[in-house]
Amino acid sequence: MTETVHATVVIERDFAAAPARVFKAWADPDQRRQWDIPSAEWVVAEQRQDFRVGGEEYSRFGPVDDPQYIAKGFYLDIVPNERIVSAGTMHFGEQRSSSTLCTVELAPHGKGTRLKITDQSAYLGGGESPGDRDGGWNEVADKLVAFLAG
């Protein structure tokens, strides 16, 4: 029997930039590939997104000599400058390791933005854990902070 683990990971960050600016960092594929990768040493080998409800997103990433992590998904709901909901699956090579419903919420906070990422996932027994996901999102969120401050 394949063991399945369900978990929710929530990440929050505050930005000096306005919601429209933070939203653009998610919506524009050229901007997103500059920060959406969970390690300073890893690379994005391929990344594309069709940013509309029903549109697909695809990313292949990992260590520079062997980027075998693949995230495939599609957009379920987009409210400009407020919310992005997507669903998808993480693979390592051919192995599906998790399926995820991901909500990104942007709210005005002072003169800037409060970002909340809610990752609701089913871990499919491929070696990936909620702790890995929590760590990965924290690194990605820090990179987004640095990207928007730069």
Add this chain to the structure above:
Amino acid sequence: MSLTHATFVITRDYKAAPARVFAAWAKADQKRAWFACHGDWISYEYTLDFRVGGKEINRTGPAGGDVHAYDATYLDIVPNERLVLAYAMRVGERLLSLSLETVEFADHAGGTRLTFTEQGAFLEGGGDIAEREEGTRIGLDAFGAWLDSTAADAA
């Protein structure tokens, strides 16, 4: 607009073996029989393309009332063991929720233990969460009755 995230888990034991129970989720004519029909509601459309990346659509509703639309995409399938899908629920034009649904089928006392896990994002303050959980319990009970009736037909 606010959004509330919630998870609920429902477990049900059925007399039928996992392969039989799984088939009732995997085959369009069987799933339509227990999933798409809601008493005297009208069934406008039901389709199931049961493979990873495949879609499932259900459109139903009371006569003269709003159409209730379920749009799902399959993310993971392990035959006789597990399926994972993402789905959106709408009533008329209004988006109610977006969910990740996992259904696990395990051998249990000669039959099947089914574990249903819904991880959802509910719009407009999450008022529909309790109703969704209750509706799912009723649906899984009705599914059990349907399984028993098909077993009786086969006997």
